[in-house]
Amino acid sequence: MVPLQRRSLLAGIASLPLATILADPRLARAAAEETQTVTITTPGGHKVSGALALPEAKPAPTVLLIHEWWGLNDQIKTMAVEFAKQGYVALAVDLYGGKVAMADDRDAAKALMSSVDGSVATETLTAWAEWLRTHESSTGKLGTVGWCFGGGWSLNASIATPVDATVIYYGRVNRASEDLVNLKGPVLGHFATRDGFINSDMIGEFEKMMAEAKKSLEVHWYVADHAFANPTGSRYDEEDAALAWTRTLTFLARNLKG
Template sequence: MKSPIYKTIPLGPAEGSGYGRRSVLKGLAAAPLASGLANVLANPKLARAAAETLEEVQLTLSNGDTVSASLARPADTPAQAVLLIHEWWGLNDQIKTMAAEFAEQGYLALAVDLYGGEVAEAGNREKARELTQELDPEVATETLVAWIDWLRDHDDSTGKVATVGWCFGGAWSLNASIATPVDATVIYYGRVDRSVEDLKKLKGPVLGHFGRQDEAITAEMVETFASRMDEAGKDLTLYWYDAGHAFANPTGARYDEEDAATAWDRTLVFLKAQLRE
């Protein structure tokens, strides 16, 4: 079956913001990414307040190393679970705030740390590149598989798990779903150059958000991915946006509010459909 490819239809921006720790979370629930959440992410103090609502959790890998993640619990449990994978900057307040927003949307949300607590300051590309180069792919894979198992078995989880990642994390969202079965995979402009044989290992459907103006994750790469997904017989929903790389990150120079809001709404619709009982 041919994989569907859609063009974006931008949504109009809304208004809203929050002040203080409690009102930040209320703002997240009332006004998703188009305004309230974008305002929080772009404001370091508000992002810090949202991030501080998360709980730090740990587990031990087979080699004895302890790895950490930040957990956001929804109001009602048991709930479907979402594993979030950070950009190449590391597990910063932006990604933790996204976990808080997923929890406001009713998901048990876990933001994983693949860098052992290290974070590159915004704009410090040299440090971010260094962190990615130092990452051991085998350890990263084991870490993500372990956290997926942890989420699936958690008392507050229904057992349904999806992965979501941005940029560096978008690639690892796909990698994790290839390494172990998950119910759904969301990729925001991540590298998707995996073989047909690798893609055959996927269990659940994949949703991808990509920018036509992205010079790093090219249209050729994405179209090859779509063709390989088709050949592997896997379900792919692919959305193109007239935007550049990292268009959904309110803290970056290439942020596009309308496309970010559209991608967020599509992500929520996709997860609701794929993780329902």
């Protein structure tokens, strides 16, 4: 039985804006604890886990969420809970094997990101995608959403396995047109004008490659910096984050619920 104090906390969280929950470590932890840890073994024999959140109404379309370079922390787990509230079977995957960098330790985050084996990550995401498509609560529709490091992997996953919609938050998109032809569904990208990493040159080339591959791409620019949608960081932009979130929900509803 859930203790009275915790029930009251969860009831209070339900009425709070997403940004408020994410910005408060105590609230984010409480929301993250509403997810269920699930584990599978990939075809290559790797045991991998993720945080699952289910909607009230089922069956429902599914979303595969991919974390930032910090790892599968409470913020991303909370996003899974929020997507479930929006009517999706949401799974936040873990590409770091349970390791998480502290929010102020960029060196640790960089080390974790650099340690990822691309082939293993691709196999992991492909396996989770299949798991979601065939989940008992799934309609069979699948989208991917990723932030920063996860933004690039949102695109990579959609190239590796059939996905109905792909959302990229300021992730690396330097892929050739011969790779992009494998995309099944449309792509939505959120990018920042002051981002020194994912800049206009990269996005311009991505737009060119997508056009050559004859694939659907919707790009939005925000007068903001990298990681503008992360309320726990110093570069958070409340207005732009809210607009990007609205656009994401509209895009996913159009392609997964229609």
